[in-house]
Amino acid sequence: MNFKVFCMAALLLAGCSKDPADVEGGGGETTDWGDQPALPVVNGEAAFTLNAADDYVNVMGTTNPRLPNFPALKVKPGIVRGYVADLSGKPLEGAYIGVRSTAVGGSYSGASDETDANGYYEITIPWGATDFYAAGYTIDYGEGRAVMSLHAADGKLGSFPSVDGLVKNFVLLSYGVYNKDLVSQKPRDQTNYAGGCLYISYNVGDPTSIFDPPNYLPENSEIQVTLTPDGPGLYGTNKKFVINKKISFQNSSVLIMNVPVGRYTLSAKMKDGTSLLMKAVGRYSGIYPYFGLIPAEATGSAKLLFTPESQSGNSMTMANRGNWGAISIKVDRPQ
Structure with a gap:
């Protein structure tokens, strides 16, 4: 299915539902990134x-390369959320995260969000079996701009039930498998x-x-x-x-x-x-x-x-x- 089609469906069937209280210390969670390990020497x-x-x-x-430390988040039913950072542990604003869900019969619906200044995104997931269809970030590169893929910090990108919810962090790599x-x-x-x-x-x-x-x-x-x-x-x-x-x-x-x-x-x-x-x-x-x-x-x-x-x-x-x-x-x- 064309990405534009299910992105339009996302506006109708689902949406982003950031609640700052959820990531500002509520429930024991915090936006503090804390100390980060030194960058790998290459x-x-x-x-x-x-x-x-x-x-x-x-x-x-x-x-x-070793990955940064991410702030802790709890799983919320029906919600996928997490942080996006570079390898040094700097939160990345404007990273795009998109999910899509497949319902019985094979129809798709999708939803997306862009990270805020703290690298945080939160998406209300359309009902069904869900996976990530996009995770990208644009960098300044030479005299131009280049779009790069984001790496799931745990290395896993399988589908999951939308009702369960998920926490998924992403990191921008410059090399690696x-x-x-x-x-x-x-x-x-x-x-x-x-x-x-x-x-x-x-x-x-x-x-x-x-x-x-x-x-x-x-x-x-x-x-x-x-x-x-x-x-x-x-x-x-x-x-x-x-x-x-x-x-x-x-x-x-x-x-x-x-x-x-x-x-x-x-x-x-x-x-x-x-x-x-x-x-x-x-x-x-x-x-x-x-x-x-x-x-x-x-x-x-x-x-x-x-x-x-x-x-x-x-x-x-x-x-x-x-x-x-x-x-x-x-x-x-x-x-």
Whole structure:
């Protein structure tokens, strides 16, 4: 069902019902966020060596950053509520949370809310089996704005009976795994990760063929792709990533995933030091002026900002699903 349709239904069938008394000390609850743990330190350098058969790398592995402490809330029947914060424990105002319920017969109805200055949201749930259809937040990113998915703090997003109510907190991640079960099934799916993604492709030369352009990369050669932070990223991350990839007819690309959100300089060269020509290609090429490879064609190095998969707004961004698209970059030997 179209999201706009059930969002309209939300206005008719359900609504937000924030009661400040419920979160201002009533019933033993409090809006005090208290002391927060120190931010995870993400700096230094990580190097990866990929063989001919390796076609992807998750640069941050499967370890998630530690999460902030949230104020305590009690479950209220018929209500879903909670807090949204960044990784440092700062409440996020304006985050969008949407739920929808399925009644007998398969009809949907939905309701939503945006967090207030304390990061709090509260939604009266339409009757039925309920799940979250959206959880998004927009950040300033480079010269533009980017919509990011929110991560359920407990890692769970299954359906629940509307009458029971639920407390669900969300956090904005810059890297990490949304669902380890899904990652084990689909490790090449960049939407399973909170970090950014790029896709490096190339042609492999064949000296035995009459068609062997000089810009193709030689079989059994090696390229080195480096991501160097241009200053601290979201939450102060400042880690450099070096990916060494052996070139072979076995595959002609490598997917680099789960890179902490930030601004980078991307460089690409042969093992012998020869700088490679990089060119933005694919579905995002030339669409967004502030994202992707900048400039769109460069030799040796260029600036890189990850590209949002969707810019349609917080209300259309799914929870626990990465909203960064894979930036496609073709590399060639310069002529």
